[in-house]
Amino acid sequence: MADRTRLVGGAFQSLCILACVLIILMLAVILGDIVVHGLGTVTFSFLTKAPETGMTGGGIFPAIFGTFALVVLMTIAVIPLGVATAIYMHEYAPKRSRVVQMVRLAIQNLAGVPAIVFGLFGLGFFIEFIGRGMDRVFYGGELVYGQPAIVWAALTMALLTMPTVVVATEEALRAIPQSYREVAYSLGATRWQMIRCVVLPQAIGGILTGGILAVSRGSGEVAPVMFTGAAYFLPELPARLNSQFMELGYHVYVMTTQSPDVEATKPILYATVLVLLALTFLLNFSAIMIRAQIRKRLRHGR
């Protein structure tokens, strides 16, 4: 009996280990393949030049810059919106409030909406409705904002990543002991003072974690920017909020499906994917560093 128990236990443990090894193996294969085929093409000029000769030559700098700008704009939009939503739901709204239940349901559903639907929504709402509306009101019908642009792409992406930020922020707020809030109140703090002096400093780590997750999600998505701002090919960089831009993920998609010469594009494709991965890691890494820095400064102040 005891032998059998040991046998089953050992088998189960082996299976668990096997699962872990499998995951690592898969990642290794994917990364290895990309690095082996891509690394040779990633040179300084590849990183700093624009595509040439129908994407069979030149570099991908506009796409790197565009992706970076997109993620920065998205973060600027999503953090305040997501954090404010979470703070309202957790700190202001009465418990068991109908509104909060509805908002929470909406956020859960938002998280389940396919990315391509966000793209179409962005096209319909931001470009056709808001953009065209702005053109009609401010520019006399001239086409300024009523077309695909980096600002609309960033806002679409912000919608896509908002559930992540809201959930992470709420999680952080929930982890703060209720006694901290009561103490702040008992010392004469208003609700806003309580939030600013006690809740936000405590929640900042969780908020930034949400931001990091949003950034890594956003820098890898293609579908939301396809209709809302990403350009097929653009030699110059986006200079204004209503400029179109190149994006790494979209560039990969374009090169895979639209290339005039598949074989000639292949090394560039591998290199672009490698850069996309590296950029995602870099964005992640810098966000983690910023969070660590802020946490350290906070702890220092204690």
Next chain:
Amino acid sequence: MADKPNPREAETPAPCEIGTEQLRVRAGKEEILKGITLSARRGEIVSIIGPAGAGKTTFLRCLNRMAELDLDLAVSGRVLLDGRPVGDLNVAALRRQVGMVFSVPTPLPMTVYENLVFGIRLVARGRNGFDEHVENSLRAAYLWDEMKDRLNEPARNLSGGQQQRLCLARSLALEPRVLLLDEPCSGLDPISTAKIEEALQELKERLAVILVTNNVKQAARASDRTAFFLFGELVELGPTHRLFTTPTHPRTADYITGRFG
């Protein structure tokens, strides 16, 4: 002790009296407080004793309107601070005048110094210049000697007894007129308890103190008057010495002698 006379108090000597008239609190159908009339003034410590669920903490939380944070509670009756209904005061201003110490030490996740000036900084213009305040309130809480070299340490590094005295000092830093203590010594060792009780004896000269305690002996030792709460009612109220020697109500007698089941 550095008991600096408060200039504001010197101009208009406030009686520092807090009290309730027919205070009722309901939570849904359940009545937590059934018409309590009780007051305390400067110069005395009023202790409230009674078994769990008697409404002691709820009573205390009505005095500085902390009960309002719990939306399920319906409060009626009057709560008066120096004759004025507390509902007429700005709630933040009220809580600065009516300090509160909780049953569990609750230092905020900051340094000792930042804890002490937290309440002051909420209303003061500058960020600095509160050192004298800090020293005075630490002295009043019998904590200055232990803390004078540790002001910039995280408050959670302190021992439980020190944390609770820090919380007391933190309330005192706002120069309140009333001090509410909700079982402040429930988790503390006898020495820390003695220090807090000693501090209270000096503090009562300048403010009114209401002390909720589960420790009957503490009420007997430390308070001037004692109120016995049971099931939301004020069963008996009287001078502590009298209540503990010749209680008029049999329930009181049962409770203070430990026969209460």
